Amino acid sequence: MSKIGVLTIPDLTSYNPERITFGICSAIGTDNDVDIVGAESVSDRIADWFSIFSYLPRQRSSRPLQLLLLLPVTALNLLLYIHREKPDVLASFGNLGVNGFLVTTIGRLVSTPSVVRVTSDMFEIYRYQSSPFERLNTFVQNNVFGYIAVQLASRVIVLGPRTEDKLVNRGVASSKIHIIPQPPQTEEVPHPDSAFSVRAKHDIPADIPVILYVGRFSNEKGAERLIQTVNYVLNRSDDIHFLLVGAGGEKAKLVERALEGPRVHFAGHVKHEYIHYYYKAADIFLQPSNTEGLPNTVLESLYFNLPVVATDSGGEVITHVSNIGTDNRELGELLLRGGENLITDTLPDRATSQRNAELYRRLFSTIEV
Secondary structure (H helix, E strand, O other), X not given: OOEEEEEOOOEEOOHXXXXXXXXXXXXXXXXXXXXXXXXXXXXXHHHHHOEEEOOOOOOOOOHHHHHHHHHHHHHHHHHXXXXXXOOOEEEEOOOHHHHHHHHHHHHHHOOOOEEEEEOOOOOOHHHHOOOHHHHHHHHHHHHXXXXXXXXXXXXXXEOOHHHHHHHHHOXXXXXXXXXXXXXXXXXXXXXXXXXXXXXXXOOOOOOOOEEEEEOOOOOOOOHHHXXXXXXXXXXXXXXXXXXXXXXXXXXXXXXXXXXXOOOEEEEEOOOHHHOHHHHHHOOEEEEOXXXXXXXXXXXXXXXXXOOEEEOOOOOOHHHHOOEEOOOHHHHHHHHHHOHHHOOOOOOOHHHOHHHHHHHHHHHHHOOOO
């Protein structure tokens, strides 16, 4: 049994960081002793399952101060943990340009193996940030610190073969790359209102085609392409409705203004335990992103047997989705075909929970300590 220290972000209570951390760490924790390092807020189940080590706070109200102190304070947390607990392996499953960089560089200094995880089209994502400062910050984190991390790591987890090829083309050894996509979260909790119906809530008749979008309204998620695609379809169809689930993003107000109308329905934020109602109410899922790794929404759509129409967003979507368009016209034409005339792809075996956990356990069993 190895002792594994997993360096995380401070807040492990929000949905995605919490479920990813718990899912991966609980899988590898069946054969190893797993510690969570650097978390200041955790969910009840993470607190119950793992030992938490956080020595210095990283959260600050001032954004410039937070950025200035992020690396040194995180590094001190990790160094204190290593000194006191002497782990056999260090790992980071997110925040590659900070946490991944630190576990690999410090791991090299103290001769401890390290594992990092690449979840996006890391070399291109900076192009779609909303300001010059954010583009520069993202470029430095991913293309400089993130690149150093994947070069120094003992093992690199990627979501699919396309990302593996990109890393190999950048000089990363293929022998240390492991393909493990995240499993979709598919819990189907009954709604408190036993008569709840998505279509009834939004006054959409049962026989009307519904196209679903789930996500933020941001440059990365292709907010402007979403607007163009929706309008393309609305102008060529008299009955198709769009259901847009999500909130936030720098383009949120633009999307709301541009798509205001009787056949576009904004659902706002939906708790994840109820999102299955929306997948089941839809006929097609639309993913118009500019840049992605392998979004949960695509995997969830495949789980619920929903045909997906998507862009080639640089990550692994194109390896799992057959209905690919390059612009609003191509996406719109695919949507106008109707769900029955599109390919409904299957969820990859590696993304099922049982197989996913097995792959993580197998990866950590290969690390010599």
